Amino acid sequence: MDTHDSEFLVLATHRREGLSRWLHGSIAESIARHAHLKALFVPEGGRGFVDSDRGEVHLRRVLIPIDHEPQPEHAIDAARQLVRLLGSEADIRLLYVGPEADVPAVRNLPDGVEQSVKEGNVVDEILTSADDWEADLIAMSTSGGRGFLDALRGSTSERVLRQAPCPVLVVPTP
Numbered sequence: 001m002d003t004h005d006s007e008f009l010v011l012a013t014h015r016r017e018g019l020s021r022w023l024h025g026s027i028a029e030s031i032a033r034h035a036h037l038k039a040l041f042v043p044e045g046g047r048g049f050v051d052s053d054r055g056e057v058h059l060r061r062v063l064i065p066i067d068h069e070p071q072p073e074h075a076i077d078a079a080r081q082l083v084r085l086l087g088s089e090a091d092i093r094l095l096y097v098g099p100e101a102d103v104p105a106v107r108n109l110p111d112g113v114e115q116s117v118k119e120g121n122v123v124d125e126i127l128t129s130a131d132d133w134e135a136d137l138i139a140m141s142t143s144g145g146r147g148f149l150d151a152l153r154g155s156t157s158e159r160v161l162r163q164a165p166c167p168v169l170v171v172p173t174p
Helices: 018-024 027-035 073-085 124-132 148-153 156-161
Strands: 008-013 037-044 061-067 089-098 116-119 137-142 168-172
Touching: 008 027, 061 073, 061 124, 073 089, 073 137, 073 168, 089 124, 116 124, 124 156, 137 156
Parallel strands: 008 037, 061 089, 061 137, 089 116, 137 168
Antiparallel strands: 037 168
């Protein structure tokens, strides 16, 4: 990557958890973390949005979890860019997990974007929402790990991508 200007990575992932993750690690997560580029993780055994027989793109629903930090606009812009690049049209749903009174304001929100609010465990609610809505893609802004607990279990983005039912677009924030 030092000799080529790259804007985007596409990585397959085994979605390792627990002991397997500790013993074998994740090459895909490590590459994305060090490259500090937008990365599309395609999970082994998950549903994809490209038909493997015909090459047709079926990117119709994009779930974007939001929070106050990191700023969600980066993920929204990257998801919209990917949808356009693939020649698709997709519904976008923002998901905030927390009290409704605390929903962050999103600048320059495109028309037609839905917003959903859930309460509970952030990772569980993201995964449940992606499954229930049959999302084709989860797009998340990330600032990386935030301390000791994240070092042990991974950031929210890492925990989501290890269990996601569909590809995950991870967008690092500056």
